[in-house]
Amino acid sequence: MTTRSPHTVNEVMTSTVVAVGLDAQFKEIVSVMRQWQVSAVPVIEGEGKVVGVVSEADLLPKEELRDTAPMMIEQQRRLADYAKAGALSARELMSSPAITVPATATLPMAAHLMARHRIKRLPVVDETGTLKGIVSRGDLLKIFLRRDDELADEIRHDVIDRLFPVSRRSIHVEVSKGAVTLTGTVRDPALVPVAARLTQAVEGVVDVNCLLTSPITGPAGAASAAPEEAGTAR
Template sequence: MDGTPTVNDVMTRTVVAVRPDVVFKDIVKTMKEWRVSALPVLDGGGHVVGVVSEADLLPKEEYREGDLGRHGQAHLADVRKADAVTVEDLMTAPAVTVQPGATLAHAARLMARNRVKRLPVVGDDGTLKGIVSRSDLLKVFLRDDEDIAEEVRREVVVRLFGTGLVPVGVEVCDGVVTLAGRVDDTRLVPLALLLTRTVPGVVDVRSALTGPRRHPDLDPDLPEEDQPGPERTASA
């Protein structure tokens, strides 16, 4: 998986959806049959117009006794859903959707911001292409460590530091990348860490990068490598 992964790489393409006129019991049956907790709602043209979820159905049970006084005015929307019998009256609309080319980070932000567990994936015309869930977004972290290491070497190390006589080493363990070695320009280290974090599957990045060796004969004013310099005290 080279490059930045997108929703298209991880989404589920086989999706069950419902029409606005589907009745309550058929919604429940469909969810049970397909083992899903939410369904996209499509109009006659296949465009996503909303989403109906278990959360939209639960008020039917929660307000079975019609006890408004105990719940207060803040829950009137749920009370209305308790009286609803079709998808059109139950669904949450408009639906929060994402396009196939969106990054996984963008999809994750949409889910967090809107407090949803899944997003219908739509094309430019608004028609349903698939669905992406929280678990789909986590698939990228199943990537093999060696695959991650190879991409870091190719896309980060070689591009920034070249091959060199003593190349920068890349080790990956459970998605955690460690960069080690000497580099001529330490100003590139923060960029290397930043770019490594963007590689699909990377969980964390650690640096053991150091600058070039010092040569006391060429730089007499600099202390020799591994020799302690003059003691410094912190000042206010």
């Protein structure tokens, strides 16, 4: 059985993306950002290979440092900012190499890159580094808009049916606003935390309340349940 999660960047990215060339001038870049209402643009060369990114942070030093007469020590401390304050083209302004993400990357991978580099969006590229789209923080959150019935169906088929081929008919999956509740009786108690973990890993799940139980016998309350048949998730 094919597992439908995890989803990839290709499924949530914006395919229509504005970019500038290496020779794009300062005023042109500002105009493009304003027109498209974005805070950063990829810089491309040739047939669309991403070589850098110009963000608002790269442009602001020109205004911030316009009338300053800093001491030499201040110039040394902010050498990159002073260089960008005098830059005129994307070639001089861009941050390079660009932090990009492949279209085949999972959403957690993209989120990790954004968090690690403290950026709001990533150019999406193919195996040759050619620009294919852009993915933002907002795009990554789209996955939480999945319908409850869609989530329940995926959990039923990709978690419950695989983990509990014998007990699956006694297990109920309820989803409300992305929060999942699992109830019912299973034969193997060791698989209960596995079910909770795999359910939480389904893209779009907000929370998991795992109430699965198993038959308990014996003087010490030890579980004496027969293991589930073949089909346990790997």
